[in-house]
Amino acid sequence: MLITHVETTSAPVSDDAMTATIHAKLDRKALLPAEHIVDTGYVDAKFLVESQRDYQLELVGPTRKNSHWQATQHTGFDVDHFLIDWERQQATWTAGSHK
Numbered sequence: 001m002l003i004t005h006v007e008t009t010s011a012p013v014s015d016d017a018m019t020a021t022i023h024a025k026l027d028r029k030a031l032l033p034a035e036h037i038v039d040t041g042y043v044d045a046k047f048l049v050e051s052q053r054d055y056q057l058e059l060v061g062p063t064r065k066n067s068h069w070q071a072t073q074h075t076g077f078d079v080d081h082f083l084i085d086w087e088r089q090q091a092t093w094t095a096g097s098h099k
Contacts, residue, residue, distance in 0.1 A: 004031040015041030023055050035060050 007022050019042045026032045036051065038061040051059040066079055082091045 004033075005029070015039070016044050016047065018042070019044070019047045019059070020050065023051060023057065027055060032057055034058065037061060040064055 005022060005026050007018055007025070009018060019038075022042075023032065023036070032055050034056075035058045038059060040062050043059060043061040043063050048059050051057045069076065077093070082093055084091050
């Protein structure tokens with residue numbers, strides 16, 4: 001692993017507020033990687049799409065735990081109830097997986 005950029009902020013600034021800034025600065029230095037490996041704080045659906053679209057960069061990192069009411073109360077359908085086929089842009093409900 002090679003560190004090519006360090007971005008510091010004040011404590012109240014969240015990690016996800018910096019993802020686009022980091023990519024823009026790496027781009028200006030011509031140091032954008034093909035894959036940008038980050039921790040959970042930098043991963044968001046918006047950034048996954050924008051990183052690919054704007055910089056042809058794959059943002060790689062763990063996503064946040066699903067804390068929406070559908071997942072925590074088990075009274076609705078959350079993302080765990082679907083298989084996602086990114087290439088076909090389809091989501092298929094996995095019948096019987098609802099607890």
